[in-house]
Amino acid sequence: MPLITLLLSGCLGTRYLEDNEKLLVKNKIKGEVNIPNSDIEPVIIQKPNKKLPIIPFAIYVWFYETGERYYDVDETLEEKQEVIEKYNSRIEAAEKEKKKNKLQRKRRKKVSKIDKKLEEGNLLMRWGEPLAVYDSSLSETSAAAIEQLLKNKGYFNAKVDYNIDTASNNEKVTVTYELNPQARYLIRDVSYDIQDSTLKETLSKAEDIKNIKTGIAYDQAILINKRNELDAYLKNHGYFNFNREYIRATVKKYDSLNVVDININVLNPENKSSHSLYKIDSVTMVTDSDVKTQEEQRQKIYYRGISYKYFEKTYSSKVLTSRIFVKPGQLYSRENIFDTQRQLGTLDMFRTINITYDTLGGNIDVFISVTPLKKFQMANEFGLGINISQGVPGPFYNLTLKNRNTFGGLEILQLNARVGFERVATENEANNEFYNNNEYGANLSLTFPQFILPLGEARKTNMGKLNPTTKILTGYNYVSTPEYQRENINSYISYQWFKNQKNYYNLTPLEVYLIDSEIKDSLFQARLRELELQGNSLIRSFDPSFVSATYFTFTKNINQYGQGSDNNSAYFRLLLEHGGIIPEFNSSLTFFKYDKVSVDFRRLIVFDERTQLAYKIKGGIAVPYGSGSDNLAPLPYEKYFFTGGVIL
Incomplete structure (x- = not known):
């Protein structure tokens, strides 16, 4: 019991107080104002120590105080000096410039790490936070800040005061900010x-x-x-x-x-009667700014008013022009400049994109210079996947090969290959045996930076701000489990576009699968037969089959959900799919006709820098239909909805 009392006392923070110090435990806001507390709280300077939702005391204070006991500033300064001297001597001894640069980078990295320790403390101190020792001057400053906030919100005659409530032991303080807003204008x-x-x-x-x-x-x-x-x-x-x-x-x-x-x-500019209007006089793009050569050695062509310069022609001027929205004769538009830089960036062709200006009178010359990415790129990923229910790791390997500007039209040819193994236990617990789940496959895709449709060139250029792409893909996948073996070949063509970083669209007019399956486990087959007798036709999904479908997806991403945003964010995805657009053409294959709708909604709510709430809602409906033909089955196996675990 004494140990628990000591621990609680330490975590509550009062044991760390000096004489005549008090611990701020709560801020309260009282007053009838049409402003949410979430707008008022940020201007309050001093805040109580944070607590974890499931722990009713400030454990972060314990982290900080524990770390501070083992923190020695003088020792850290000595460590910094030793690191600097060590690397300075090694840099002086290095003969090659490359070696010196490498050592300088290491020195900067190590010194930066020590500087962080000097500024923020050791690791435990950075995990935690200092004790919130009450400071009345900060309450006074906070009251003035709240009053100014109210005036900014239309309560011009507002008054804000504060009072403190000291707990019976005289060690803990609650500050109440009294708001007297009066009339809002x-x-x-x-x-x-x-x-x-x-x-x-x-x-x-x-x-x-x-x-x-x-x-x-x-x-x-x-x-x-x-x-x-x-x-x-x-x-x-x-x-x-x-x-x-x-x-x-x-x-x-x-x-x-x-x-x-x-x-x-x-207002007008000083000593002027009007503001200057600027027009675009010329647009020049250098497509290989990394090539160091005399300017007169570069070739030059004009296409739709844009001057392209290059040492060796590599990219399609037609496609580039569709992503450049600054044209001679136009009034200057900052939005068009930003859109040009952003859309050139989405092509995945250039490492750097710089846009500069030269102004003369009322005219602007625009210069776009880009540095190409490597034409060929390879990425490897190797790791171990853990089956949570079994606790047995299985290796996997992913390989990506990318060929940029394959045919000179800024296309991307990409090969993705993967292989993976997973150890899973048999359903017969008495045997206590493990089996391998094996999967491997490959996809070959070709992406065009425009819609491959019978559209006029002018219309394709006008659609450039939508970041249009056409993707053609074909792939093969093989899965082997103790219950079944399944392999399929699939192909599709899809059109994707978006105008901003929030709304994304994908239309796939045609996707086809040719599937061949084999049931290997007699118990699994018996279970499927049993389900068939109960009216569930899942077994038909393991027949040799052909799936054709068209679908549309709309994705909305608010505040960069899933990209490390510190703000409240959300993600929404809607799928509309129609299967069976190609009629039956082979009696030995099973065909599918169905309609499917699915919704995926995710949200992240940020309470503070340490506390967040994330949730996900996902659901949908798939409705098979058909004429009752023997070759028609209810739903392809891949189109079922899963909630985790075994589908049976």
Whole structure:
């Protein structure tokens, strides 16, 4: 019992307090305001120590205090000096420049690691956090910050105070912030004062951008967002040198009515009567900037107004032009510049993409220089897969071979091969035997950076912002388990596109599978027969069969879900599939007709830097149909829904 008491005391943090110190255990917010606490809490400077959801005490404090006991700054400084001296002597002794550079990189890496230890402490200290010793000055500063936040949200007469509640043992403090917001002001009127007549005419075509809704509560964030929107709009309509600092907002309060009038003033540049409009004069792309040669030795061609320069022609000017959205004669558009850089990047052809400008008068010369990636690339992956239920590792190996710009049209030819083994236990527990699950296969794909469709060249160019690709794939897969052996050959053609990093589309007009299966285990076959007698036709899925289908998928990714985002994020995927588009043509094969819909939704909720909640909802429905022919089976084995474990 004394040991438990000591541990709890240490984790609660009070045992680490000095004389006259108190531990901040909670912040409270009281007051009727139409602002969520999640907006107010970030401006509170001092916060209690974090706790794990399942542990009712601050274990991170224990980590920090334990680490601090073993942390010696002087010893760490000595370690840093020793590392520097050690590598300096080795660098001086090195004869080759390559060896020196390698040692310098190692020195930087080791010194950086020690500097991190000096700044943030040792590993335990970095895992933990310092004790939240209460500081009344921080509460005073936080109250002022909350008051300013309320005023920014339209509570112009708000007052915020705080009081502290000390626990009976006088060691723990709860701070309550008392909010007295008073009336919230509404936006009554919005007016614009634009000195530049040409700029004024440009903005007259963007009423949706200019508009600020009246009758709603005033919020400074509305003005900040509006200034950013106006700035972006003008930079996309020729105003290359425009700056958001030219946009000023004046807010006039009417206390008797609790309303404000907003005047937005767009100023001219100093000592000028108007802002300069810029047009694109020329666009030049160098496709091999890594080749060091005299400029006059580069060849030059013009295609649809764009000048291409190269030492040796490698890429299709037609395809490149469809991904370049900056054209001579256009007004300057920052969005078109960004889209060009992003779309050239999605081609997976270039290691670096640099876009620079040369301005002269009201004209802009745009220079695009790219450094190609390696034409041939190989990637290997070898590892051990663990069967969670059996605890037996199985090796796997993946190989990827990539050939870029295969036919000169920025295509990518890619071969993916895989082989894997898994150890699983037999269903007969008395035997206590293990069997191998073996799988191997390969896919060969060819990806085109455009839609392979009978479309005119102009239309293909206009569709460039959708990042269109066409993928043709053929593959083979073999699976052997104790129960069955299954191999298939599949092919498909698919069209993929997206305009932003949120919404992705995939249309596969045709996918076909030729499948051959063999049931190896008599018990497994008996179970399938038993299911057949009960009305379940799963056994038909193991007949030699032919599957044809068309499907469409829509994927929405919010806040970069699954890419290490620190914000709340989500993922949604919808699949619509129709099977059986090719009619029966061989009596020895089983054919399938079905419709399938599936939905996959995932969400990540971030509470703080250490606490997150993730969940996933996945479901769907597959409906087989047919004329009752002997060659028609309900559903292909691969199209069943699985929830884990054995399907039977």
